[in-house]
Amino acid sequence: MTELRMRGRGADPDSVSGNKEAAGEDRLGLAGGEGDGDRESNAGTPEVPPSTVDNTPQFLNKAVEGLNPRWKNWWIRGVLSLAMISGFFMVIYLGPIMLILVVMTIQIKCFQEIIDIGYRVYHSYELPWFRTLSWYFLICVNYFFYGETLAEYFGALVQREDSLQFLVRYHRFISFTLYLAGFCMFVLSLVKKHYRLQFYMFAWTHVTLLIVVTQSHLVIQNLFEGMIWFIVPISIVICNDIMAYLFGFFFGRTPLIKLSPKKTWEGFIGGFFGTLVCGFILAYLLAQFQYFVCPVEYNSETNRFTADCEPSDIFVMQKYTFPFAVQNILTWKTVNLYPYQIHSVVLSTFASLIGPFGGFFASGFKRAFQIKDFADTIPGHGGIMDRFDCQYLMATFTHVYIASFIRGPNPSKVLQQLLVLQPEQQLSIFNAMRDRLRDRGILPPAAM
Amino acid sequence: MTELRHRGTTENDLQHQQSEDKGSESEGKAEKDGASDSESKPDTGPPGVPVPADDTPEVLNKALSGLSSRWKNWWVRGILTLAMISFFFFIIYLGPMVLMLIVLCVQIKCFQEIIHIGYSVYHSYHLPWFRTLSWYFLLCVNYFFYGETVTDYFSNLVQREEPLRILSKYHRLISFAMYLTGFCMFVLSLVKKHYRLQFYMFGWTHVTLLIVVTQSHLIIHNLFEGMIWFIVPISCVICNDIMAYMFGFFFGRTPLIKLSPKKTWEGFIGGFFSTVVFGILLSYVMAGYSFFVCPVEFNSDRNSFEVDCEPSDLFQLQDYALPAALESLTGWPTLRLYPFQIHSISLSAFASLMGPFGGFFASGFKRAFKIKDFANTIPGHGGIMDRFDCQYLMATFVNVYIASFIRGPNPAKVVQQLLALRLDQQLHIFNSLKTHLTERGLLEEEMWEK
Numbered sequence: 001m002t003e004l005r006m007r008g009r010g011a012d013p014d015s016v017s018g019n020k021e022a023a024g025e026d027r028l029g030l031a032g033g034e035g036d037g038d039r040e041s042n043a044g045t046p047e048v049p050p051s052t053v054d055n056t057p058q059f060l061n062k063a064v065e066g067l068n069p070r071w072k073n074w075w076i077r078g079v080l081s082l083a084m085i086s087g088f089f090m091v092i093y094l095g096p097i098m099l100i101l102v103v104m105t106i107q108i109k110c111f112q113e114i115i116d117i118g119y120r121v122y123h124s125y126e127l128p129w130f131r132t133l134s135w136y137f138l139i140c141v142n143y144f145f146y147g148e149t150l151a152e153y154f155g156a157l158v159q160r161e162d163s164l165q166f167l168v169r170y171h172r173f174i175s176f177t178l179y180l181a182g183f184c185m186f187v188l189s190l191v192k193k194h195y196r197l198q199f200y201m202f203a204w205t206h207v208t209l210l211i212v213v214t215q216s217h218l219v220i221q222n223l224f225e226g227m228i229w230f231i232v233p234i235s236i237v238i239c240n241d242i243m244a245y246l247f248g249f250f251f252g253r254t255p256l257i258k259l260s261p262k263k264t265w266e267g268f269i270g271g272f273f274g275t276l277v278c279g280f281i282l283a284y285l286l287a288q289f290q291y292f293v294c295p296v297e298y299n300s301e302t303n304r305f306t307a308d309c310e311p312s313d314i315f316v317m318q319k320y321t322f323p324f325a326v327q328n329i330l331t332w333k334t335v336n337l338y339p340y341q342i343h344s345v346v347l348s349t350f351a352s353l354i355g356p357f358g359g360f361f362a363s364g365f366k367r368a369f370q371i372k373d374f375a376d377t378i379p380g381h382g383g384i385m386d387r388f389d390c391q392y393l394m395a396t397f398t399h400v401y402i403a404s405f406i407r408g409p410n411p412s413k414v415l416q417q418l419l420v421l422q423p424e425q426q427l428s429i430f431n432a433m434r435d436r437l438r439d440r441g442i443l444p445p446a447a448m
Numbered sequence: 449m450t451e452l453r454h455r456g457t458t459e460n461d462l463q464h465q466q467s468e469d470k471g472s473e474s475e476g477k478a479e480k481d482g483a484s485d486s487e488s489k490p491d492t493g494p495p496g497v498p499v500p501a502d503d504t505p506e507v508l509n510k511a512l513s514g515l516s517s518r519w520k521n522w523w524v525r526g527i528l529t530l531a532m533i534s535f536f537f538f539i540i541y542l543g544p545m546v547l548m549l550i551v552l553c554v555q556i557k558c559f560q561e562i563i564h565i566g567y568s569v570y571h572s573y574h575l576p577w578f579r580t581l582s583w584y585f586l587l588c589v590n591y592f593f594y595g596e597t598v599t600d601y602f603s604n605l606v607q608r609e610e611p612l613r614i615l616s617k618y619h620r621l622i623s624f625a626m627y628l629t630g631f632c633m634f635v636l637s638l639v640k641k642h643y644r645l646q647f648y649m650f651g652w653t654h655v656t657l658l659i660v661v662t663q664s665h666l667i668i669h670n671l672f673e674g675m676i677w678f679i680v681p682i683s684c685v686i687c688n689d690i691m692a693y694m695f696g697f698f699f700g701r702t703p704l705i706k707l708s709p710k711k712t713w714e715g716f717i718g719g720f721f722s723t724v725v726f727g728i729l730l731s732y733v734m735a736g737y738s739f740f741v742c743p744v745e746f747n748s749d750r751n752s753f754e755v756d757c758e759p760s761d762l763f764q765l766q767d768y769a770l771p772a773a774l775e776s777l778t779g780w781p782t783l784r785l786y787p788f789q790i791h792s793i794s795l796s797a798f799a800s801l802m803g804p805f806g807g808f809f810a811s812g813f814k815r816a817f818k819i820k821d822f823a824n825t826i827p828g829h830g831g832i833m834d835r836f837d838c839q840y841l842m843a844t845f846v847n848v849y850i851a852s853f854i855r856g857p858n859p860a861k862v863v864q865q866l867l868a869l870r871l872d873q874q875l876h877i878f879n880s881l882k883t884h885l886t887e888r889g890l891l892e893e894e895m896w897e898k
Contacts, residue, residue: 169852170852172848172851172852173848173849173851173852173853176844176845176848180802180841183805183809183841184802184805186809187707187805187808187809187812188705190707190808190812192706195812195813195815195816196816196817198812198816199812199813199816203651203652203655204651206655206658207651207654207655210654210658257636258640259635259638354628354632357631357632357635360635360638361631361634361635364635364638364643364646364647365643365647367643368643368644368646368647369644369647393628393631396624397624400620400621400624401621403620404617404618404620404621405621414862414865414866414869414877415877415880415881417862417865418862418866418877418881419881419884423885423888423890426881426884426885426890427885427890429862429863429866429881430878430881430882430885432863433866433874433877433878433881434878436867436874437871437874437875437878440871442871442874442875443875443878
């Protein structure tokens with residue numbers, strides 16, 4: 001989460017109140033002030049002119065007109081937070097397809113915000129081809145990732161349609177060709193006086209793709225594992241943001257890191273424990289519903305996504321015995337828990353300890369390029385990237401966690417790979433499997 | 449390949465004849481930098497990279513001291529070219545293990561060269577932690593890729609040794625934890641006045657890792673497919689370089705692209721045809737030996753690599769009927785070819801058509817940052833990156849080509865995933881496989897259940 005700007009806490013009460021300009025001036029003043037310190041070291045690259053348009057909707061402005069600027073900002077921020085959280089719940093209710101579309105939309109918006117900053121930093125609006133190329137690379141990488149996902153999870157659908165089969169079989173080749181076309185266009189578009197700028201934008205685009213696009217696809221893969229693996233990590237990060245802010249607001253005293261002067265140790269530690277508890281409770285609530293717990297599958301007969309299955313072991317309540325020391329304190333011998341709740345403790349710990357580093361990284365980035373927010377999409381909060389900067393590390397961690405501890409390889413994917421092998425290889429694997437299953441007693445022994 | 453610098457051909461070099469020693473080389477380069485100053489005006493920002501000293505060995509300098517500058521450069525370049533090619537043959541002879549080590553060394557040197565340029569461009573030598581962090585990230589990414597390779601191809605060895613098995617099972621988690629540590633160190637190392645520089649170096653490091661490290665691992669994957677998939681693509685790129693240079697030297701007239709003024713259309717087209725011919729001949733020669741053609745496997749009993757197998761269909765001579773037009777031309781009804789030779793045509797075509805774009809990209813990069821060569825490692829040629837800039841696209845292409853057209857997934861990997869599944873899932877897959885094989889007629893219906 002971005003550091004809490006001075007808007008809500010230190011703004012002068014006697015500054016102009018009740019109109020749009022206050023928020024804009026605040027941003028200008030702040031950007032000028034804190035940026036001065038690192039201007040000397042930046043040889044040459046000019047700063048990004050801060051955006052001054054405040055796009056808070058009129059009705060919100062009218063509603064909070066009479067209040068103090070400090071509380072006005074607090075209220076706008078609060079209202080928008082509630083609006084976003086409600087939006088989140090609604091999208092969950094609408095199901096997996098909507099979630100995938102929303103993830104894709106957010107990814108595109110984040111990409112656009114970061115590329116836009118790159119344009120402003122380098123004044124490269126007039127560079128030939130560059131916008132086209134950036135969006136083209138985004139399409140290529142998305143095509144590659146969505147193709148891999150579709151091939152894995154929609155295996156039955158793909159087998160039916162011939163044209164899809166062709167696309168799947170040569171998917172990597174087609175993706176590579178598309179990417180190469182973009183690469184060649186880049187080389188051909190190099191213009192004599194702008195080489196360095198063009199290379200910078202090329203690198204900027206690629207790093208952005210690496211961060212934003214690959215991780216949004218990890219989010220989608222987590223989603224297919226079960227909606228609970230999508231909801232719980234995101235909620236934990238949001239909860240950590242809010243808890244850390246509240247604890248910091250009420251008890252904050254010792255600064256945490258020079259990079260984000262508004263973060264405090266009290267907020268950090270309070271957020272950690274608050275998040276643990278919230279994650280624990282949330283996991284308990286969600287683990288009971290099949291809708292959240294089952295892997296999302298595409299039913300080719302009804303052409304819909306279904307989440308319908310026998311819940312796996314981690315979502316079945318089990319008895320855990322406390323160690324003696326804890327037993328004496330609590331006088332409970334055992335406790336009924338879902339194993340998933342223990343996994344949620346690990347997820348919460350990561351979100352509280354490492355998640356903030358994602359936020360610090362984004363703060364450092366904004367200070368480096370002397371911008372206040374990534375964009376102005378959400379009034380009171382900034383851009384979409386501002387809200388999602390901590391989520392990225394979390395998505396990768398969840399994915400790696402699932403792959404390492406929860407599930408093995410995906411059976412339908414393994415079957416698919418088997419079917420593509422050479423017949424001799426299939427036969428030898430078949431025989432090896434048969435012997436192995438016979439040894440385990442799953443198959444009846446050979447009638448010999 | 450880098451564009452042919454003016455070294456060998458302009459009149460200016462003849463003026464430097466008064467000093468045949470090392471000084472002439474650096475003067476010539478300084479003048480080059482001066483010539484490129486005209487494009488530096490709109491680039492507000494980091495000044496040019498200081499030119500490194502010339503380190504042609506003394507022995508070569510003495511041997512050639514009598515010649516004119518132009519021919520001296522030509523000879524130095526030629527001798528080094530022959531030295532590199534002989535070295536290439538030598539390490540092929542030494543086998544897969546040495547090849548992998550060489551690939552690793554080349555990758556580390558390329559990474560170092562590019563990072564070094566970044567340091568020079570941004571004067572960021574004094575940045576706290578930065579060298580350590582760049583090398584740490586290189587280590588992490590290499591650990592991740594080598595771990596995946598070892599898990600895929602050395603599964604027997606991994607299953608036997610307990611510590612290796614644990615490392616392999618939690619490999620992704622360990623790699624991710626290592627990367628995160630580096631990431632956190634970066635965030636903690638941000639210093640107030642140097643934010644932008646530090647972010648630039650972070651981005652520079654990551655893009656370099658993306659280009660250099662991932663593709664060197666694709667080369668190693670190609671190598672495991674069979675040494676011919678390593679040797680033929682690299683040779684095609686080298687041959688295209690040399691042939692395009694030769695054709696350009698003798699027949700060159702029409703410039704190809706403003707970015708590299710020494711490239712010509714005659715060189716490009718001549719290089720294309722001769723590379724295709726060369727590729728066909730080379731594959732014919734190599735496809736006959738199982739040393740080159742067989743997948744590299746690790747024999748866990750003898751703890752060594754071996755290449756020993758029944759060559760696949762690609763490497764068996766087949767008869768191809770020529771179309772009637774060619775028949776009447778050459779008088780042969782059929783042609784005996786290895787199917788691999790037909791694949792080599794696509795590889796050569798890619799090397800000739802797309803490989804130069806990799807070279808143009810590197811030329812543009814050097815012009816953008818006003819450097820003449822990536823480094824001075826190889827006298828007469830520049831740095832390792834200068835020699836390998838066209839190879840990167842080729843390595844990715846070969847890997848994608850193999851995955852799409854030649855083989856399916858690696859059977860050992862599929863078996864490994866199969867064994868990791870739950871038993872009921874294994875049974876389900878077993879039954880599906882049985883149905884599939886029976887339909888294909890590969891299995892007779894046996895008496896399964898009574």
